Amino acid sequence: MPAHADPPTPAPRTLHRRAAGYPRAPRVGRVLRAGARHAVLLAVAGAMLFPVLWALITSFKPANDIYGTDPVPWPASLEHYRSALDDFPIVRLLVNTFVMAAGVTLAQLTVGVLAGYALVRFHVPLRGWMMGALAVALVVPTQSLIVPHFLMLAELGWRDSYPGLVLPQLSGCALAVLLLHEHVKAIPAGLLGAAALEGATPWETLRFVVLPLLRPALGAVAVLVFISTWNEYLWPLLAAPSREHTTIQVGLQLFQNQEGPNPGPLLAAAMLATLPVVAVYLFASRRVADAFLHSGLR
Amino acid sequence: MTDRAALGGIVLRDLVKSYADGDRPALDLPELTIPPGSFTVVVGPSGCGKSTALRLIAGLETPDAGHIAIDGADVTDLPPGRRDLSMVFQDFALYPHMTVAENVGFGLRIQARHDRRRGLTARITRTGRADAPAAASRAEIAESVRRACALVRLDGKEHRRPSQLSGGERQRVALARALVRGPSVLLLDEPLSALDAQLRHHARAELVRLHREFGCTAVLVTHDQLEALSMATHLVVLDGGRLSQAGSPQEVYSRPANTFVAGFLGSPAMNLQPVETIAEGSATTAGVGLRAPGLQARLAGPAEPLPAGPVSLGWRPADGVPEAAPAGGFGSAAGALTGAGLVVDGIVDIVEYTGDGRVVTCRSTVEGGSSWAVTVPAEGPFRAAGERVRVRVAAERLHLFGPDGRRVEHPESDGPDLRGRDRADAGAEAERVAGQRLGAADQVRA
Numbered sequence: 001m002p003a004h005a006d007p008p009t010p011a012p013r014t015l016h017r018r019a020a021g022y023p024r025a026p027r028v029g030r031v032l033r034a035g036a037r038h039a040v041l042l043a044v045a046g047a048m049l050f051p052v053l054w055a056l057i058t059s060f061k062p063a064n065d066i067y068g069t070d071p072v073p074w075p076a077s078l079e080h081y082r083s084a085l086d087d088f089p090i091v092r093l094l095v096n097t098f099v100m101a102a103g104v105t106l107a108q109l110t111v112g113v114l115a116g117y118a119l120v121r122f123h124v125p126l127r128g129w130m131m132g133a134l135a136v137a138l139v140v141p142t143q144s145l146i147v148p149h150f151l152m153l154a155e156l157g158w159r160d161s162y163p164g165l166v167l168p169q170l171s172g173c174a175l176a177v178l179l180l181h182e183h184v185k186a187i188p189a190g191l192l193g194a195a196a197l198e199g200a201t202p203w204e205t206l207r208f209v210v211l212p213l214l215r216p217a218l219g220a221v222a223v224l225v226f227i228s229t230w231n232e233y234l235w236p237l238l239a240a241p242s243r244e245h246t247t248i249q250v251g252l253q254l255f256q257n258q259e260g261p262n263p264g265p266l267l268a269a270a271m272l273a274t275l276p277v278v279a280v281y282l283f284a285s286r287r288v289a290d291a292f293l294h295s296g297l298r
Numbered sequence: 299m300t301d302r303a304a305l306g307g308i309v310l311r312d313l314v315k316s317y318a319d320g321d322r323p324a325l326d327l328p329e330l331t332i333p334p335g336s337f338t339v340v341v342g343p344s345g346c347g348k349s350t351a352l353r354l355i356a357g358l359e360t361p362d363a364g365h366i367a368i369d370g371a372d373v374t375d376l377p378p379g380r381r382d383l384s385m386v387f388q389d390f391a392l393y394p395h396m397t398v399a400e401n402v403g404f405g406l407r408i409q410a411r412h413d414r415r416r417g418l419t420a421r422i423t424r425t426g427r428a429d430a431p432a433a434a435s436r437a438e439i440a441e442s443v444r445r446a447c448a449l450v451r452l453d454g455k456e457h458r459r460p461s462q463l464s465g466g467e468r469q470r471v472a473l474a475r476a477l478v479r480g481p482s483v484l485l486l487d488e489p490l491s492a493l494d495a496q497l498r499h500h501a502r503a504e505l506v507r508l509h510r511e512f513g514c515t516a517v518l519v520t521h522d523q524l525e526a527l528s529m530a531t532h533l534v535v536l537d538g539g540r541l542s543q544a545g546s547p548q549e550v551y552s553r554p555a556n557t558f559v560a561g562f563l564g565s566p567a568m569n570l571q572p573v574e575t576i577a578e579g580s581a582t583t584a585g586v587g588l589r590a591p592g593l594q595a596r597l598a599g600p601a602e603p604l605p606a607g608p609v610s611l612g613w614r615p616a617d618g619v620p621e622a623a624p625a626g627g628f629g630s631a632a633g634a635l636t637g638a639g640l641v642v643d644g645i646v647d648i649v650e651y652t653g654d655g656r657v658v659t660c661r662s663t664v665e666g667g668s669s670w671a672v673t674v675p676a677e678g679p680f681r682a683a684g685e686r687v688r689v690r691v692a693a694e695r696l697h698l699f700g701p702d703g704r705r706v707e708h709p710e711s712d713g714p715d716l717r718g719r720d721r722a723d724a725g726a727e728a729e730r731v732a733g734q735r736l737g738a739a740d741q742v743r744a
Contacts, residue, residue, distance in 0.1 A: 190391030193358045198405030198479075199379030199412065208404070212395040 052274075059267040066264055080268035084255075089243055090269055093251040096165075098276070100236065100247055101229040103166035108225050109218060112176035116184045117206050121192060131181075137174035143234065145171055150238055160245040165236060169229060176221050183217040184210060216287060223284040227277050248273040306370045307334035307515055308355060308483065313364035315350055323362070325350045325539045332532065334369065337509050337516045339530035339547075341523055343562070347539035348519045352485050355517065356385050368483055383483035384476035388491060390468045392460040392475075399456040402474045403443040409479070410434045446478035449508070466497045473505075477512060484509070486518040490525065502529055523563045527551060535559050557610060557703040566615045566657050568697070569670040573611045575604060585638070591667035595640035597693055597708045607701030613640060615657065617695040618672035620681075621688045638693035644670065646685045651676065660687060 058066060059080055060073035084090050119127060149168040158164030187210060195205040211218075236247040243254070252273065255266035281288075310330040316323040325347035332338045340348045353359045355366060357378035365374045373381045384405070392401050413433035434442075447453055450470040460468055469489060476484055489505070490498045506529055509516045520526055526533055526547070533550045535542040535558075543555040554560035560568045573595070576587040586604065588595040588611055595611060635641045644660030647669065658681050661669040672689050674681065681687060698706040 188389060188391060190387040190389055191393060193353075193356070193378070194385070194387060194391040194393075194475075195404070196358065196378045197356060197383070197385050198408055198475075200404075200408045201379075204408060204411070208408075209393055 055267045056271060059264070059271050061264075063264050080264035081272070084265040084269040084272065088251070088254055088265065088269065090248070090251070090272065092244065093246065093248040094273070094276075096240075096245060097230060097247040097249070097273070099162055100165045100169075100232075101226050103162065104169045104229040105222050105225045107166060107170050108173040108176040109180075109222060111170065111173045112180040112221060113206075113211070113214065113218070115177045116180035116182075117210055119181050120184045120187075121202060121205070131178075134174045134178055137171075138178065142172055146234065146238065149235075153239055158239075160240045160242045162245075164239045165245070165247070168239070169232070169235060176225060179221050180214065180217060183214055187213055219284060220287045223280055223288050226280060230277050306331075306367065307336065308332040308369075308517070309365075309367040310351070310355070311365045311367070313351075313354065313366065314362045315347075315354060315359065316362055323539055325354070327351070327364070327541055330534065330541055330544065332515060332517060332534075334515050335513055336532040337506065337518070337530055338532040338534060339526040340517060340519045340534045340536060341526035341562075342521065342536035342542075344521055345538075346536040348521075348536050349487060350539075351536070352385075352487050352517060352519045355483070356383060356485055357381055381483070382481055383485060384479060384481040385485040385487065386469075386472045386476050386489045388488045390460075390472040390489075390492070392468060392471055394460055397457050397459055398447065398452060398463070398471050399440075399443050401460070401471055402446055402478050403439050405475070405479050406434060406439045406442060410439065442478055443474075446474040449477065449511075450474045450504075465493050466501065469493060469501060473508065477508065480512075480514075482514055484512070484514050484516045486516065488520055489518070490520070491522075498525075505529065524565060527563065535562065537562075553705065554612075554697065555705050557612070557699050560612050560697060560699070564614060566671050566673065568612045568614050570610050570612045570699075571668050571670065572608050575609060588640075591664040592644065592662040593640065593642040593667065594635045595691075595693075595696065596635060596638050597696065597698070598638055604706060605700040605702070609701065609706070610699040610703075611640070612697035612699060613691045613695060615671040615673045618642075618689040618691050620658075620672060620674055620678075621690060640691040640693075640696055641688060642670065642691075643686065643688050646681045646683050646687060649681055649683065656681070658687070660689075 057071065057073050060076045060078070061068065061070075062075070062077040063079060118124065119130070124130065145168075149171070153159055153164050153168065156164075158167075191209055191213075192205055195209050200208065231249060232247070233249045237250045240246045241250070243251070248269070252266060252269055255262050255269060308331070310327050310332075312329075313325060313327045314323050315325045330351075340351060342348050350359065354361050355368075357373070357376060361374065365372055367373065368381060368383065393404065396404065410433040417433060443456070444453075447456055450473050452467065452470050452474060455463065455467065460471065463471065469492070472489070486505070490501050493501055502525060505516075505518075518529065530547045532544070533547045534544045535550060537558045543550050543559045550559060551563055554563065554568075557570055561570060571590055571593065573588040573590045573593065576589055585596055585598050588597070588609070590611075593611075643663045644667075645663055646658055647661045648659040650657040650659075652673075653676070655673050655676050656678075657671055657673050659669060659671045661667070663686065670689075672687075693708075696708070698708055700706045
């Protein structure tokens, strides 16, 4: 480009503007602006975090101080955790929840990979309509499917069983299919062509070429589905109401309903129920963001 | 393996392929033969259907109609993996999650997997044990991969990933991957376009060398006419999904079949000028005069009657001989023409220095005349802008095109004897290749 090229076009973001050679804003203004932005962010974050934080604090307070406003739970007490673990089947509830979340994740990933791959690799009649239907399915509230699901479940005699908990939730696989389809589509077509030319069957192409390349996307979709299934409340409540088969989110009710409200153990159990999700999210938050950014679905 | 040369190469017949978004077919080839063992280059501007043709041969796309035969066998309905061909993609299509060695060996591993499975089925069902080929062992595959990597000088880089390689190295990995299975047909989809200019020149020579060693039928697709002319033993020019001309590069270059081929091949491009004809038939000199503003030409008479309508006259810039201006200035072009040939007058407009020559673009001296170019030696007299020049072109170097753009032969046209010479050359080349053929392929396959 010649030196006398047109001046850089104004870019919408400060970052770009600076890169394009614009003079920096005066120092004081910059500090003030950054400060204001951080203040807003802090306020929003605080509003979101406060209830969680307070629940955490309260769960460590002794029973007689539970309604106190002391922000420091001292002397700390583990009595609520003990009572949650001893008096309630919390381990069983957590196992149930894990089985449900893992089962739904696995099922949705399987369907998502197969559907996403097939939609890209093969000539699928009415593909446009199918993609449209998937996009529509994305906005259909799952609550509207509760009644037909429940009727089918009752007919099959699957109430209070793992299949009954897991399989109907496959109907929420539109997001997984769309996300994975985008990622399969992003794989250069040449790679699939090269594999076909080297004699690989479609299955072998999927296994040796597509799946290894999809690994980051699979991780991200797995995290998303796992977390949202873990937090599911309505379906387990209907499908598996019994103590032995229900999930932690439903089971938290037990703490309220037996001898009136019992906030201590309830909060302790809620904290325990949140731990796996927090762990998964801390481990994978970046991947989730990446998967969404790269897929074009936001 | 050695009888491969005797078979028919690649034959495309009545091939039609349309895409949903186009109103006319992307490719429409009534008949195209790619000679066995040749290095065929398919060339044309973008959108001419050359990549489509390649993908159809590979089986990556299905034709709407027509047949494709490779070495005498109809492969139209075979899946890509069973056509005994391999391909180098434009972006190389290396598997990013595999190392160089894994990339090169992928096809062999898949092959071995299929052989193992077939052997297992045969053993279980107790059928067809005799013809089930033994699956290649891991060591055999590793050895083939090592040989292929050595062939393209990739030794020592087998354990790198594609992302750790330069463009040239990636291209060589793609080549090794294509050659390791010793295919009878090698398809190359603009394999050099991703390389920088210097590397491209080197890679071109390398490709020609590898083709000579392997003796397979190679089909290369490119939009670069220079690449096409320099590499091809057989040249196919496509335009708008149709075959413009096919033949040896010399034949296509010296006897372009129509104005498209004439303008597309060669750099700088051939000068093409509409001319009007004046019958000059007399008892002694049966001939035809051609005239345009500032231009005068005479041919001894077309071999076939000139079709009615406007004709175009073409001449290559390199065939023009500039003439020094006489002391009194040029007279009229018409007066300067004695005998057959062409004389054209112009005023120097742009001079481009190319190292071993100069390309001089001139505009016509006369209102309404078109501009043209001529190449002059670099050490010749310097032509400054505004200077008047006169250029003569010998009659046998003139190309005549009818109103439909097709070539019209005239008695002096350069063709017949040259064409005969090219044929002889091509035959000798084919024999030479056949002599050396497949030595390398056998090595790798062993």
